[in-house]
Amino acid sequence: MDSSYNEELNIFRETVVKFIENEIAPFYEEWEKNKIIPKSLWHKMGEEGLLCCDIPEEYGGFGVDFNFNMVVAEEIAKAGFFSLSTNLVVHADIAAHYVLNKGTEEQKQKYLPEMVSGECIGAICMSEPGAGSDLQGMKTTATKTDKGWSISGSKTFITNGQNSKLYIVAAKTNLEVATAKGLTLFLIDEDMPGFSRGQNLHKIGQHAGDTSELFFDNVEVTEEHVLGEIDKGFFNLMEELPRERLALACVATAHAEGALALTTDYVKERKAFGATLSKLQDIRFKIAEMATEIEMHRVVIESYKQKLANKALSTEQASMAKYSATEMEFSVTNRCLQLFGGYGYMTEYPISRYFLDARVQTIYGGTSEIMKEIISRSILGR
Known part of the structure; x- marks a missing residue:
């Protein structure tokens, strides 16, 4: 990717981060209590151009690539607002692309512009x-x-x-x-x-x-x-699964990054045995282990994004990404919560939500066990 593309992506990222700070963070706790995200938020995201970014311009989108969609979903996941990130992936990266890739021209014209604007959630x-x-x-x-x-x-x-x-x-x-x-x-x-x-x-x-x-x-x-x-529905499903599973791997990695950032700040401030936790070797090693795991997944995820753009991402690779990233995500959020001690078990500390929100990631979109079966079949046959 050239520098102008990266600059454009970073400018877009700044827009997303500001939107999160202004339109999501102040209200998210209320949405958690109400157990639903208001439709007005979807409309605002549509107005800001944050929904279905990679849908072609003739249907209301920007016609950009998968990376822009993932900037939105990943930044929301990183900030700890994972319910919205999950719902967004289902809408923008799964439902909308079924319509785009399998729909008739009439179906695309009917649904996609409203999916881009937030009027129609999928x-x-x-x-x-x-x-x-x-x-x-x-x-x-x-x-x-x-x-x-x-x-x-x-x-x-x-x-x-x-x-x-x-x-x-x-x-x-x-x-x-x-x-x-x-x-x-x-x-x-x-x-x-x-x-x-x-x-x-x-x-x-x-x-x-x-x-x-x-x-x-x-x-x-x-x-x-x-x-x-x-x-032919089953075959249509199989064709869309690589994108779906890569998207879940992307938000899993971002979610782990957010949990680690939160934990790093905490261990720098929290004192025990006469020193901040960050001075204790055991804590330092745990942080190093998690940072390494996340970085390795980030490298793979970014390379797989390029494979998807080139239509070269296989079902097996997407399954590997989904399996490994979501297992890593839950492991990291679990270890991060542990470093918060008793406070990690309190709902007022955001790390508790990172932990609970991560749990289902190894279940939906194909369980870890199903992912391993797909991977093993690609290596060993049926």
Whole structure:
């Protein structure tokens, strides 16, 4: 990357940091208590050009690359506002790109400009009660009708579930074959008859991020609501996974960086046994260990960003990044909390939120166990 590109990225980063300081930090605790991020914040982010930056200009975006999206998500994660970072990744780096890459021109024109402006928040709906990451266990079905399709079933653990206006829903369209060969994606609008939201689920972390159950009771859709090809939904999912998993690895690394920065400041001030903690060799070594782990991941993440830009990032590499970075993130936040002692267990100390928010990162987007299975298959075969 040349110097002018880096300068442009840094200027954009400064804009993001100022936005965080002015529009997020003063209000985030209230959002955590209310267990939802107000839609007005999404509108403000849209007005500032912080949503879906890499969507092409003809659909309202800037047409820049993945790095700009990650500047927004990573800086928010680094600052400790991880609920928003997660919800943002689902909207801007997952849902919007399904529409961009699999949608018809009419679908792109309908949804993408509003996703860029924040008027339309997106969600991706895969997980189901009793199935989780196992798509083979999916029970939501789409039955052919004279006018199109009738969708029935339920989803759970859906990020942006309460706030979304657009839901990308996976449903089985061919019951005679394995799910992988009979899955289709549909675009469901929030006001469609038969669609309803369940409760905003109560989680141990990421409280401000709305995560919901969704229900589909014979939701009638037309062929215009099919995203991609009939029965090709599983393959569409596989094509988008490298970007999704790299994005999760990026925010994991940034989140760990933020936790370490917070902890470094604390050990420089906190005294024990007649000296600041930062003077104790054991503490110094722990800081050195974490800084090294984070730096190694940062180097890999940056190189993988370039691979993604060149369409050269493999599913296996994205799985390695997601697995390793999220495991590192939780390990770092855990060790950082330990260095705060009893205060780390108190909710008024932000490190406690870093720790709790990080826990789910090794679960959603494909568990660590699933990532290891994908990696091992690439090396050893099935």
